[in-house]
Amino acid sequence: MATTNKSNKIMVGVDDQVVELTGFDLEAFEADRSQMRAYEAILEAEYKAKQEARENAIKKLAEVAGLTKEELASIL
Amino acid sequence: MATTTNYSWTTPDDTALVKDGASAIRALGTAIDTSMNTALGTKKAGMVLLNTTSFSAVASQSVNNVFSSTYDNYSIVLETTASAGSYINFRLRVGGVDASGSNYSWGFISTTDGGTAYQLAGSGATSSNILRVGTARNTCTFTICNPAIARTTIYSGNHSFNDGSTVAVGGAMGGIHAVSTAYDGFTLINSGTITGTVSVYGYNK
Numbered sequence: 001m002a003t004t005n006k007s008n009k010i011m012v013g014v015d016d017q018v019v020e021l022t023g024f025d026l027e028a029f030e031a032d033r034s035q036m037r038a039y040e041a042i043l044e045a046e047y048k049a050k051q052e053a054r055e056n057a058i059k060k061l062a063e064v065a066g067l068t069k070e071e072l073a074s075i076l
Numbered sequence: 077m078a079t080t081t082n083y084s085w086t087t088p089d090d091t092a093l094v095k096d097g098a099s100a101i102r103a104l105g106t107a108i109d110t111s112m113n114t115a116l117g118t119k120k121a122g123m124v125l126l127n128t129t130s131f132s133a134v135a136s137q138s139v140n141n142v143f144s145s146t147y148d149n150y151s152i153v154l155e156t157t158a159s160a161g162s163y164i165n166f167r168l169r170v171g172g173v174d175a176s177g178s179n180y181s182w183g184f185i186s187t188t189d190g191g192t193a194y195q196l197a198g199s200g201a202t203s204s205n206i207l208r209v210g211t212a213r214n215t216c217t218f219t220i221c222n223p224a225i226a227r228t229t230i231y232s233g234n235h236s237f238n239d240g241s242t243v244a245v246g247g248a249m250g251g252i253h254a255v256s257t258a259y260d261g262f263t264l265i266n267s268g269t270i271t272g273t274v275s276v277y278g279y280n281k
Contacts, residue, residue, distance in 0.1 A: 011269075013137040014172075015129060029135070032176065036165055036203060037267050043196050 083111050120280045123151065128275040133159070135269055138169060139276065140261040143224040147278035150223065152233075154216045154264070156272030158209040161239035164216070164266055165203035166231075166251075168223060168259040179255045180204040184235065186247025194242055203265060204231075204251040210239030218249065219279075224260060229253040 010021045010029060021029050062072040078087045085107040088100040124147075131137045143150060156164065167174045182204040183197035198205060207216040218233020232250035237243075264274065 010135050011133065013129070013131040013134040015138065015140055018134060021135075032202075033135070033265065033267055036163075036265065039198065039201060040163055040205070040267075043198055047196055 083107070085111070122280055123277040124280060126150075126276045126278050128273060130273045132271045133269045134271075136263055136265040137270065137274065138172075138174075138261060138263040139274065140169065140172060142262075142276045143258075143260050145224055148225070148281060149219060149221045149279040151217065151219050151277040151279065152262070153275045153277070154207065154272065156207075156209060156214055156264075156270050156274075157211055158214070158266055158270050159211070159268035161208070161210045161241065162267045163205045164207040164209055164214075164264050164270065166206045167203045167263045167265065168229060168253055168257075169261040169263050170257065170259045174263050175253065175255065175257070175259065176202050177255065178202050180251060180253050182206070182249070182251030184208075184247055184249035186235070186237070186244035189243045189245050194244055194247075204253070206233075206249055206251070207235045208237045208239050208242065208244070209266070209270065210237065210241075212238035212240070214238060216249070223262075224258050226256045226258045228256065229259065 010026055011018050012021060012029070013019075058073055058076065059069055062069045065072060078089050079085060080087060085104055086100075087104060088096070092100065126147075127139060127142045129137065129139055154164070158164075167176060167180075169175060178200045180201045180203055181197075181199045182201065183195070184205065184207075185193060185195040186208075188194055194208075196205060196208075206218065207214055214235070214237040216233060216235040216237075218231050220229065220231040223229045230250075230252045232248070235247050235249055236245055237247075264270065
């Protein structure tokens with residue numbers, strides 16, 4: 001079982017072994033993860049923006065149609 | 077004469093003569109052959125467990141040497157918790173090195189327990205998000221086609237996750253890795269740490 005109890009260290013599992021990253025490997029791994037996090041943050045922000053835009057559109061449409069937001073959302 | 081517990085195959089008694097050993101083995105082999113043919117005919121078991129790896133508090137988990145020419149398609153079953161709300165990123169791997177080029181395109185859509193859709197997608201990414209995770213239990217099961225063949229690898233499956241704020245009781249995911257290379261393993265990467273188990277099954281051809 002790949003396991004570790006070393007806190008504040010970056011441990012990676014390779015099959016049944018656990019390896020502590022150090023030096024260049026650690027820097028490369030952290031840089032890689034930072035890039036992943038940044039990418040994920042962009043995607044999440046885009047998704048939230050789309051959701052907000054959709055919510056606003058439903059709200060406006062509901063006002064025009066004389067429906068509640070929930071009533072309109074139920075048929076979309 | 078002694079018999080086995082489940083199929084009542086005949087086996088020699090402790091007092092049986094050694095000179096009758098060949099006949100006894102032949103009789104036992106014939107009985108097993110008959111039982112197997114009755115149960116399976118010419119069919120083989122559909123899935124074969126190739127690997128199960130448990131991991132605890134690791135930033136990434138790599139599994140090597142599970143994809144080969146023996147099977148075309150595989151099922152990966154992941155059950156995990158994470159140190160915080162985040163994603164599990166998937167990469168193919170060969171010779172102990174991750175395929176980290178910008179060649180992954182992926183997407184997933186889920187339904188939360190409140191009935192709200194949650195979706196995310198990426199294109200030209202350096203890894204594939206396969207599951208959103210949190211400190212509660214999360215699971216993802218997906219089929220990966222032709223990872224060990226030098227052609228585009230495709231995968232799809234389903235998941236259930238709870239990241240602490242979004243509870244998805246069901247969802248689907250999929251992705252492609254648009255590189256014509258054969259891979260023998262994969263890596264799961266998290267922005268924090270993950271704990272859990274991952275199993276790989278091969279689909280018999």
